[in-house]
Amino acid sequence: MTRLLIVGPQGSGKGTQGVRIAEAFAIPVVSTGDVFRANVAAQTPLGQQVKAIMDAGSLVSDEIMEGVVAARLEQPDAVNGFLLDGYPRTPGQAEFLQRLLAPHGISMAINLEVPEDVVVERITGRRVCSECGTTYALGRDESATSGICAKCGGAVVQRPDDTEAAVRKRLSLYAQSTEPLLAWFRERNLLADINGVGEPDAIAAGL
Numbered sequence: 001m002t003r004l005l006i007v008g009p010q011g012s013g014k015g016t017q018g019v020r021i022a023e024a025f026a027i028p029v030v031s032t033g034d035v036f037r038a039n040v041a042a043q044t045p046l047g048q049q050v051k052a053i054m055d056a057g058s059l060v061s062d063e064i065m066e067g068v069v070a071a072r073l074e075q076p077d078a079v080n081g082f083l084l085d086g087y088p089r090t091p092g093q094a095e096f097l098q099r100l101l102a103p104h105g106i107s108m109a110i111n112l113e114v115p116e117d118v119v120v121e122r123i124t125g126r127r128v129c130s131e132c133g134t135t136y137a138l139g140r141d142e143s144a145t146s147g148i149c150a151k152c153g154g155a156v157v158q159r160p161d162d163t164e165a166a167v168r169k170r171l172s173l174y175a176q177s178t179e180p181l182l183a184w185f186r187e188r189n190l191l192a193d194i195n196g197v198g199e200p201d202a203i204a205a206g207l
Contacts, residue, residue, distance in 0.1 A: 002027055002081035003101060005088075007182065008112030009174045011119040011167075012196045014085060017112060022083045030072055032065065032086035066096055073100070081107075089177065091184040109185040112196035116171055123167045129154045 002025045008014045022029045039047030046068070053060055069087050072078065088094040098105045125138040127147075131154025136144035143150045147157070160166075185191035 003107045004083045005109040011123040012112040012114045027081040028077045030082045030084045111193045114196040127156045
């Protein structure tokens with residue numbers, strides 16, 4: 001049974017590497033963000049509750065997060081293992097997860113390490129279609145340079161929160177909030193620090 005977590009700042013490649021890891025172990029990627037978005041889109045009771053909390057500018061409580069995670073990990077596809085993305089985010093949430101998964105708990109937490117300047121370059125170079133949401137990268141995709149989406153012809157733009165100042169602020173907040181969690185896993189010999197710089201295939205080969 002393989003129960004993994006993946007941790008890393010925005011732009012570290014968690015999504016890309018998460019898919020590769022999950023495929024290698026034949027386990028599902030469980031993203032709490034995806035679970036919330038699906039519920040909001042479907043206007044389920046949970047989705048309506050979460051939307052109201054987010055619209056008010058508040059954070060989803062630990063109680064709600066615990067219920068969502070517990071329900072998702074009970075589903076048949078996660079019985080033999082999973083890769084969890086987006087939870088836990090605090091030592092308290094990690095303690096809950098270990099109790100939920102007792103007696104075996106988490107197999108390992110994977111921490112993708114990427115220097116701040118590399119993350120800033122990745123995110124500030126990101127461009128998104130304002131119509132279909134397709135993501136492009138400067139220096140790699142023609143649509144990012146031309147400003148025209150190759151898929152739908154929509155305008156390709158930079159998100160307002162993808163500026164360097166905004167990205168560095170998010171990274172600073174991430175570091176402050178995540179360090180206690182990383183320390184929690186490190187103290188229990190459950191943390192694997194992985195270099196997240198390079199081509200995706202090469203990074204995956206080092207996992």
